[in-house]
Amino acid sequence: MEIYGADISGIEGQSIRFTATKELERRGVTLLGLAQKVVREGFQRAAKAIETLEGDWSKILCNHGYTIQLNPAETPKTSSGLDLPIAIMLLQASILQNIESLSAEIEHLEKDVEKIGEKEGRERLKTELLEKIDSLVRQRELILKYRKHLAENKSKYLLIGTLDITTGRILTPEYGMFGMISSAKTGFDVIIPEESEAHGAVISKARKDIRVIKAADLQEVWNIVLGVTTPRKVSYDSKQIKRKRLTHYVPDLKAIDGVALAKRAMVVALAGGHNILLLGPPGQGKSMLAQAATKLLPNLSHDEMFEVNKIYSAKGELKGNEVILDRPFQEVTRVTEAALFGGGARPPLPGLVSLAHTGVLLFDEINLLPLGLIQGLRNTLNDRVQKIQRLNTIIEYPCNFIMIAAMNPCECGWYGHLVCPQCGRIFFSPIQECPEHPELKLQRKCICTNLKISRYRDTLTQPLLDRIDLKVFLSPYDKGQDIEYDYASSTVRRQIQAARDIQQKRYGGREFGNSNACVPDRSQFEKYTSPLDSNVKDFIEDTCRRLIDTKRKEVKLLLVSRTIADLDGASNIRIKDIKEAISLMGLEHPYFRGSF
Ligand SMILES: [Zn+2]
Numbered sequence: 001m002e003i004y005g006a007d008i009s010g011i012e013g014q015s016i017r018f019t020a021t022k023e024l025e026r027r028g029v030t031l032l033g034l035a036q037k038v039v040r041e042g043f044q045r046a047a048k049a050i051e052t053l054e055g056d057w058s059k060i061l062c063n064h065g066y067t068i069q070l071n072p073a074e075t076p077k078t079s080s081g082l083d084l085p086i087a088i089m090l091l092q093a094s095i096l097q098n099i100e101s102l103s104a105e106i107e108h109l110e111k112d113v114e115k116i117g118e119k120e121g122r123e124r125l126k127t128e129l130l131e132k133i134d135s136l137v138r139q140r141e142l143i144l145k146y147r148k149h150l151a152e153n154k155s156k157y158l159l160i161g162t163l164d165i166t167t168g169r170i171l172t173p174e175y176g177m178f179g180m181i182s183s184a185k186t187g188f189d190v191i192i193p194e195e196s197e198a199h200g201a202v203i204s205k206a207r208k209d210i211r212v213i214k215a216a217d218l219q220e221v222w223n224i225v226l227g228v229t230t231p232r233k234v235s236y237d238s239k240q241i242k243r244k245r246l247t248h249y250v251p252d253l254k255a256i257d258g259v260a261l262a263k264r265a266m267v268v269a270l271a272g273g274h275n276i277l278l279l280g281p282p283g284q285g286k287s288m289l290a291q292a293a294t295k296l297l298p299n300l301s302h303d304e305m306f307e308v309n310k311i312y313s314a315k316g317e318l319k320g321n322e323v324i325l326d327r328p329f330q331e332v333t334r335v336t337e338a339a340l341f342g343g344g345a346r347p348p349l350p351g352l353v354s355l356a357h358t359g360v361l362l363f364d365e366i367n368l369l370p371l372g373l374i375q376g377l378r379n380t381l382n383d384r385v386q387k388i389q390r391l392n393t394i395i396e397y398p399c400n401f402i403m404i405a406a407m408n409p410c411e412c413g414w415y416g417h418l419v420c421p422q423c424g425r426i427f428f429s430p431i432q433e434c435p436e437h438p439e440l441k442l443q444r445k446c447i448c449t450n451l452k453i454s455r456y457r458d459t460l461t462q463p464l465l466d467r468i469d470l471k472v473f474l475s476p477y478d479k480g481q482d483i484e485y486d487y488a489s490s491t492v493r494r495q496i497q498a499a500r501d502i503q504q505k506r507y508g509g510r511e512f513g514n515s516n517a518c519v520p521d522r523s524q525f526e527k528y529t530s531p532l533d534s535n536v537k538d539f540i541e542d543t544c545r546r547l548i549d550t551k552r553k554e555v556k557l558l559l560v561s562r563t564i565a566d567l568d569g570a571s572n573i574r575i576k577d578i579k580e581a582i583s584l585m586g587l588e589h590p591y592f593r594g595s596f
């Protein structure tokens, strides 16, 4: 039989092979293979928990010393989940001890008893010796009974659990359970604490090549290994799985009034994986729109769900039978670098950018983030993976999310709004007159100077702005937008799903990702998409001459247009797709062109 434990590195579990040898010369246990403090303490917990077993197992254990080797030898082991394999390894090693030496010791003691005979005054010593012989005989019987079974047990066990020293109960380690179970190799029997059954069940549903078994305590695990108990396989019971919700209230798109342009931009963003910036006065539905986004994205695929659960488990955020089944929504408000990007504590933990992986990360008032974080964010958005330097290794956390950023367009927040000097009604440009007082010229509501506005806008920095494909304004006073199609979340979700399916077919399996937003450059774009019609090509060239100053933006225009065409199921990009992309990208908007 082979015994493995699992540790966590980043979000991935790493299986660790255990081997043990008996030491004749010394007692106690030596752990080799960079066992850190918590693992060395694990040996103490294992020894105490073995005392809770029925039979003389803890006595057998005391007869010799052991050396346990953890492989691979060169990576530090840090999980309390290694208690269980340590305990089973010790028990197994104790059985392999030399039965002859045990018999010799019994014989030796029997001779001593004979020598004492019926001598007076030695009764006490004699009783002690006889008791010792009894115990050794029982131990020998135990070993003889199970040695053959252990020798014939060819199973490969992955054992995960922290031990309770008074009851022998096995508990879930705080960090990384999901990743640890997933690290099981084909053919493994994975034994996990009963309390984590849901995690085991979710994984075993997708992994038919492993058997996941639940156990209550060390006794049950040892009985399984000895073959005296029938293993209890985990069962997928949807009632028992506790769906961990990351958003408490998800509004329906239909329930959000007006702001049709922003809604449409949101749909395009979600369909193509594009980042989006919402500009508008404070408290006008920007975060409501962002929250609505999670209901519009397609269901998680099996692989994605695994990854998301690994991340939350590595963060220690999945308690008991909690499992994440929905795409994550996370919101960034006043954060530290470690909380945003990961790292920091021991063990290093994933940050918000990873907790939002496959889902949505909302940055409300993004321009108020410290400049250092804004610069870091630029790299994160570029790489879609967060690297954390740790000692000699680099830990990588996945972080492929859609960024929804929101900000006021200027310090007062009313950029672009006009007010009637007579009745005080507020309008959002381009409306140029008050219906009741058409003779009066509307006044600017924004009190900021042009210089102040441009300074405020530039707090985002150009490199970050370049990584946000879609930029739209929204205002509760915007009445000039017609709703062209049904905006109910369920309908929109189907459209987005269809557009995503098209992209999945187009890019599936490519290293850069499987959405339009992931395509890195023009040559890759041309490689995977159908050629542009000549009139479309001309239109794009003309647009680029007028509005676009970098190659990157040109590619972005093509990609956003591609997403709009995908939402329509169109195989070729049409001029109307490009026109809409220009509008949703804010390419012609005076705010971004600096003419306020
Ligand atoms: Zn008026």
Ligand SMILES: [Zn+2]
Pocket (backbone or CB within 6 Å): 410, 411, 412, 413, 414, 415, 446, 447, 448
């Ligand atoms: Zn202003």
